[in-house]
Amino acid sequence: MRLLWILALKELRDGLRNRWIAxxxxxxxxxxxxxxxxxxxxxxxxxxxxLDISVISLASLSVYLIPLIALMLSFDAxxxxxxxxxxxxxxxxxxxxxxxIMGKFLGHVLILFIAIFAGYGGAMLIMVAATGGSIExxxxxxxxxxxxxxxxxxxxxxxxLISVLVKERATAAGAAIGLWLVFVVLYDLMLFGVLLLxxxxxxxxxxxxxxxxxxxxxxxxxxxxxxxxxVSQAAGIAGVASKAGLSGVLLTGVLFTWIVAPxxxxxxxxxxxxx
Amino acid sequence: MSSNxxxxxxxxxxxxxxxxxxxxxxxxxxxxxxxxxxxNGAGKTTLMKLMLGLxxxxxxxxxxxxxxxxxxxxxxxxxxxxxxxxxxxFYEAMTGREVLSFYASLxxxxxxxxxxxxxxxxxxxxxxxxxxxxxxxxxxxxxxAQAMLGNPQLLFLDEPTTxxxxxxxxxxxxxxxxxxxxxxxxIISSHALNEVEARANRFVIMKAGVVVACGTLxxxxxxxxxxxxxxINVTPGQASxxxxxxxxxxxxxxxxxxxxxxxxxxxxxxPLIRRITELxxxxxxxxxxxxxxxxxxxxxxxQEVSS
Numbered sequence: 105m106r107l108l109w110i111l112a113l114k115e116l117r118d119g120l121r122n123r124w125i126a127x128x129x130x131x132x133x134x135x136x137x138x139x140x141x142x143x144x145x146x147x148x149x150x151x152x153x154x155l156d157i158s159v160i161s162l163a164s165l166s167v168y169l170i171p172l173i174a175l176m177l178s179f180d181a182x183x184x185x186x187x188x189x190x191x192x193x194x195x196x197x198x199x200x201x202x203x204x205i206m207g208k209f210l211g212h213v214l215i216l217f218i219a220i221f222a223g224y225g226g227a228m229l230i231m232v233a234a235t236g237g238s239i240e241x242x243x244x245x246x247x248x249x250x251x252x253x254x255x256x257x258x259x260x261x262x263x264x265l266i267s268v269l270v271k272e273r274a275t276a277a278g279a280a281i282g283l284w285l286v287f288v289v290l291y292d293l294m295l296f297g298v299l300l301l302x303x304x305x306x307x308x309x310x311x312x313x314x315x316x317x318x319x320x321x322x323x324x325x326x327x328x329x330x331x332x333x334x335v336s337q338a339a340g341i342a343g344v345a346s347k348a349g350l351s352g353v354l355l356t357g358v359l360f361t362w363i364v365a366p367x368x369x370x371x372x373x374x375x376x377x378x379x
Numbered sequence: 380m381s382s383n384x385x386x387x388x389x390x391x392x393x394x395x396x397x398x399x400x401x402x403x404x405x406x407x408x409x410x411x412x413x414x415x416x417x418x419n420g421a422g423k424t425t426l427m428k429l430m431l432g433l434x435x436x437x438x439x440x441x442x443x444x445x446x447x448x449x450x451x452x453x454x455x456x457x458x459x460x461x462x463x464x465x466x467x468x469f470y471e472a473m474t475g476r477e478v479l480s481f482y483a484s485l486x487x488x489x490x491x492x493x494x495x496x497x498x499x500x501x502x503x504x505x506x507x508x509x510x511x512x513x514x515x516x517x518x519x520x521x522x523x524a525q526a527m528l529g530n531p532q533l534l535f536l537d538e539p540t541t542x543x544x545x546x547x548x549x550x551x552x553x554x555x556x557x558x559x560x561x562x563x564x565x566i567i568s569s570h571a572l573n574e575v576e577a578r579a580n581r582f583v584i585m586k587a588g589v590v591v592a593c594g595t596l597x598x599x600x601x602x603x604x605x606x607x608x609x610x611i612n613v614t615p616g617q618a619s620x621x622x623x624x625x626x627x628x629x630x631x632x633x634x635x636x637x638x639x640x641x642x643x644x645x646x647x648x649x650p651l652i653r654r655i656t657e658l659x660x661x662x663x664x665x666x667x668x669x670x671x672x673x674x675x676x677x678x679x680x681x682q683e684v685s686s
Contacts (some may be wrong), residue, residue: 110484114470121472189468193525196431196462196535197485200451378434 107199111207112214119177119215128173128215132223135169136162140231154231155241156334159248162224163328166252167321171259171284173219177212178263179280182374183273192379201374209260209367216256224249244332254359255324259284261366268373291319313350320362327355383442384409384533384564385430390439392425392588399425401588402439407566412559414575415568416676417585423568424465426585427535430566431462444533458486461531463539465568467522471511475502475521478510479528488529496524499554501547515542523551527558534558534565540574552578576672584679591679596672603678605670606630606642611655612664613637621661625654 119125140158182205185191194204224245232239266279295315299307307315316322329339331352385407392400400422407413415423428434429441432448446453469478479493497506500520505513510521519542526534534555540548552574555565569575582599584592592599613621615637622634625641629651633640643651648667655662 107485110481114481117477118470118472188471189464189466190470192433192464193462193467193469193482195433196457196460197482198454198457198487199485200454379428 107203108207108210111199111204112211115208115211116214119211124177125215125218128219129222129226131173132169132219133226134223135165136224136227137230139165140227153238153241153334154235155228155239155245156332156338158228158231159241159244159328159332159335160339163248163251163325166248166255167325168288170216170220170252170256171288171321174212174216174256174259175263175280175284177215178208178260179266179276180273181208181212181264182267182370183270183276184267186379187273195379202371205264205367205371205374209257209264212260213253213257216260217253220249220252220256224252241332241334244328244335247331248328251324251327251359254356254363255320258320258359258362258366261363261370264370265366268370268377287319287321292322295322317350317355317358320359323355323358323362326350327352327359382409383407384411384444385566386440386442387426387430388440388442390429390436390441392422392429392434393437399588400429400436403588403590405583405590405593407564409564410559410562411564411580412555412578413564413566413581413583414579415566415583415585416570416572416575416672417568418680420587421585422588423585424537425588427462427537427566427568431460431535458529459532460535461526461528461533462535463522463526463537465537467518469510469518469521472509474507474509475513475517476506478521479506479524482525483528486529492528493524496527499527500524516544516547519543520547523554527554530558530561530563532563534563534567536565536567538568538570540569540571548574572673572676573671582672584676586680586682591682596675599672599675599679600670601645603670603675604644605674605678606644607648607670608632608668609641609643609648609651609655610666610668611639611641611662613639614661614663617661621658624658629654 136158139161140154142161182191185194191204195201199207228242228245232242262283263280266276266283270276270279299312316326328335330336330350383406385405387403387405390400390403391398403422403426405413415426417423425434429436430443430448432441432443432450432453435449441448443453444456444459446456448456470481473481475497476493479497480490483490483493494503494506497503500523502517502520502524505517510518513521519539523539526536536555540551543551555567555578559565567575567579576596579596581593581595583590584599592602594602611621618634618636618639622631622639625631630642631639632642641651652665652667655665
C-alpha cells in the first residue's frame with residue numbers, strides 16, 4: 105500500500121508540475137459555469153432548480169470531455185515509459201508489476217478527482233451563491249460528479265490497455281483517439297441508424313437497453329439523467345430507465361466492469377512482457 | 380551451490396529465431412567482482428536482464444540470491460540490488476533530487492542518503508535542476524547514485540564509466556571498492572579493458588551469445604597460451620652478442636644497442652630465465668611482461684565459436 109501511494113503521488117506531482125491539473129480544472133469549471141448560465145433560462149418557467157438543469161447539460165458535456173481528458177492522461181502511461189526506458193529501471197526496484205499499474209491508476213484517478221471536484225464543484229458553489237444560497241438539487245449534482253469520476257476511471261483503464269498493447273507512443277495516441285470516437289460518437293450514431301432503419305420491429309426495448317449498456321458513455325448518460333426524478337423530468341426521459349429495467353446498481357456495476365476488465369487484461373499483458 | 384549469489388545453469392535466450400544468449404553457465408560467489416566483456420551485441424546486457432528478472436530464459440535456470448528473479452517473490456530482494464542500465468533514462472521533468480528521492484522511497488531508503496549520494500557523485504549543485512537539462516555525464520552520475528541507494532549487496536553495472544571524466548572514473552572505482560570491502564558482489568560489463576583489468580576477480584568473455592572463456596586473468600592467460608614478453612637490458616653494445624649466445628631457438632622480437640625483447644610461452648619461461656641469468660653480468664636488468672587483458676580478449680575474439 106505504501107508503494108502504491110509513492111507511485112500514485114509521483115503521477116499526481118507530474119500532473120501538478122506540467123499544469124495538467126490546473127488546465128483541466130479551468131476547462132471543466134469554465135464550461136460548467138458557461139453552460140449553467142446559458143441553461144438557466146428555462147428554470148424560470150419550468151420551476152426546476154439551476155443545479156438540476158446543470159446536471160443535464162454537464163452530463164452531455166462530460167460524455168465528450170471526461171473520456172478525452174482520461175485518455176490523454178493514460179495512453180502514454182506505459183508505452184511512454186517503455187519507449188523512454190524508465191520502465192526498465194523502475195522494474196528493478198522492489199515493486200511488483202501490478203503495483204506499478206495500480207499505483208499509476210490511483211494517481212490518475214486522483215488527478216481526475218481533483219479536476220472534476222474542483223472544476224464542477226467550484227462551479228456548483230458559484231451557482232449556489234448566484235441563486236441566493238439555494239442548494240436544491242445538490243444530490244443529483246454531486247452524484248453526477250461521482251459518476252464523471254467513474255467514467256474517467258473507465259477511460260484511464262482503457263487507455264492503459266492501449267498503452268500496454270502497442271509498440272509506440274504515436275500508435276497509442278492514434279488508438280486513443282479512435283477509441284474516443286467509437287465510444288463517444290460512432291457507437292451512438294450507429295445505434296441511431298439501426299433504430300431508424302428498424303422502425304421498432306426487431307429491436308425491443310429490452311435489446312435496446314442492452315445495447316446501451318455496451319457503451320460506457322451511454323451507461324453514464326442514463327445513470328445521470330434517470331436516477332433523480334427532477335432531472336429525468338427536465339430531461340424529458342422520465343421513467344425510461346426503470347421501464348427498461350435499468351437500476352442504478354446495475355448501471356454502476358456496468359461502469360465498474362468497464363474499469364476492472366481493461367485493468368485485468370492490461371496487468372496480464374504487462375506481467376508477460378519482457379524488457 | 381547454495382553459497383552462490385548467482386547461479387546460471389545452461390541458460391539460453393531467444394528472441395524469435397535469433398539466439399541472443401546460448402547455453403551460458405555461470406556461478407558467482409559472494410564478494411566477487413565479475414566483469415563481462417564482449418563485442419556489442421554479444422549478449423552481456425541480455426545476461427544482466429536475465430539476472431535481474433526483467434526477461435525470462437527460453438531455456439535453463441537463473442537463480443539470484445537463492446530464488447528465481449523473474450518471480451514476484453523476488454521483489455522484496457530487490458532492495459538489496461542496484462542496477463545501472465546501459466543508457467540510463469530518467470523522468471526528465473523531475474529534478475535530480477526528486478528522481479533520487481523517488482527511487483529512495485521505493486527502496487525504503489532514508490531521504491537524507493540522497494543528499495550524501497548526490498554530493499558523492501558531484502551532483503550536489505545540480506540537484507535542483509531538471510534532469511532534462513543534464514548532460515550525458517551527469518545522467519550517468521545520477522544513474523550511479525541511484526544504483527548505490529541503500530548499500531546494495533548486489534550491483535549490476537552496464538558500462539558504468541561511459542561518459543565519465545577520468546577523475547570521476549577513478550572516484551567511481553573507489554566507491555565500488557568500498558562496497559566490495561563491505562562484502563558486496565558486482566557484475567560489471569565494460570569495454571574499458573584497461574580500467575577493469577586490475578579490479579575484477581574473474582572475467583567472462585562473451586561472443587555472439589556464447590561464453591567463450593571465463594576465469595581469472597591468470598587462468599585466461601593459460602587458456603589463451605599467449606606468449607610472455609621479456610625485456611632484458613645489457614651492457615651497451617653487447618646486445619647482438621647476447622642474442623647470439625641465447626641461440627636460435629629463442630624468439631627475439633627486437634634487438635637494440637643495449638636491450639633485447641624476447642617472447643616465450645608460459646612453459647618455457649623458467650628455462651629461458653635460467654639461461655639469461657647464466658649469461659652473467661652482461662645482463663643488468665630484466666622485465667617480465669605478461670600479456671594484457673586486451674590481448675587475451677583479442678585472442679578469444681578471433682577464435683571460432685565452437686558449439
